[in-house]
Amino acid sequence: MAVVPSRVRDERKLQTRQAMLHAALTLVENEHSFSSLSLREVTREAGIVPTAFYRHFRDMEELGLALVDECFRSLHQSMRAARAGALPTEHLIAASVKILVDYVRSNRLHILFIARERFGGMSMLRNAIRNELRLFASELAMDLGRFPVLNQWRAEDLQILSGLIVNTMVAAAEQMLEAQAQREEEMPEIVRRTEKQVRLIMLGVPLWKPKPRA
């Protein structure tokens, strides 16, 4: 069956590694945060012996950085998919919020990890997450720059706008996480509020000092 040899040992090692990443994410959901997880908890959940941990990571921090990587890879993937799809232009804001809702639903553990560690975790993780979010805001700024009015804006102002939108979306995602866990019926209300907030932001766009300073 296996056409390519794909060395059995490497394959199994990768499986164990992913089992550990998944174990950590699962535990974060129940515990307070990643930094309060113990190495032994993670290996126990992953079904291996504590000492096997060191075959994969130097310490928990290295595992944490791997998780940040994994989480943002899934985010960028969703963004790429969204960009590839048609832009409705009509209900663009509602469509964007819808994408956010779907994303939070299907990547709950990833988002939860990011939310928990963004300010509450080890400083290396915080820095890694902050950099990724900045990168994300910059990508959004470029996307925004393709719209009718906004293509006249200076890059700096586009960053300010995209930062505002990312803040709003991140805050909404965090509310959705809590709602999803505790009061699912609050979700539509959160969606409505988020849509209105983005709409309010966009109302001001045409009034922004309209000429670029080139």
Next chain:
Amino acid sequence: MAVVPSRVRDERKLQTRQAMLHAALTLVENEHSFSSLSLREVTREAGIVPTAFYRHFRDMEELGLALVDECFRSLHQSMRAARAGALPTEHLIAASVKILVDYVRSNRLHILFIARERFGGMSMLRNAIRNELRLFASELAMDLGRFPVLNQWRAEDLQILSGLIVNTMVAAAEQMLEAQAQREEEMPEIVRRTEKQVRLIMLGVPLWKPKPRA
């Protein structure tokens, strides 16, 4: 000197309690988060023996709730002071952001604690913080309702606007914390960006569906 007896024992107990609260805040600055602090660390920093902890709190969670209380008390106090001061109406946004900067500077440990625990901590603390922030947004909504255009708005829409502003301010405060700790020279840039973001939000306000549905 002491006109009132103010029982010596109670007074000293209060001092110890405050020493523990302060010790916890100080440790949060160096550690990852409150939930990764140990009871022994806190008592060590406060200069008492571990078992004395139980004279004041049942466990670390109870101490955490006391900290949430203390932090938001200082926030409400600042708000009250700001409300009591003159409203410049001219550079209102710049003045508000200035108040935020001053607040972050003089209550660094409080803000840091809130930021760390807002999503990263024990669920009781997260709930307590979320409730306090909601209350805070509601107060702001009432303040906003006194302004010329906004006094026509429905309460629901005022909440949406105040939520947006609080989000933006909280995000700014979190950036200021990082800057203050690592790159002080970034502060003016953060201030400028925050002012612009609030200004952009307010630009849209007059265009919002202007009639109240009563």
Next chain:
DNA sequence: TGTACATCAGTGAACGCGCGTTCACTGATGTAC
């Protein structure tokens, strides 16, 4: 293809350490008379 050796993911025992919590205590402060 078959054999002999190398690699290395995962094992299991052992270690010293800081943890939260218990308990009986001490001695300064508070109260009753």
Next chain:
DNA sequence: TGTACATCAGTGAACGCGCGTTCACTGATGTAC
């Protein structure tokens, strides 16, 4: 005011526990010939 007893914030020894990390190991997989 002075005395005799009660209160209770803080002490110090002790406990059992899970932790991160070390080490020598096992045995399946990989490699060379």
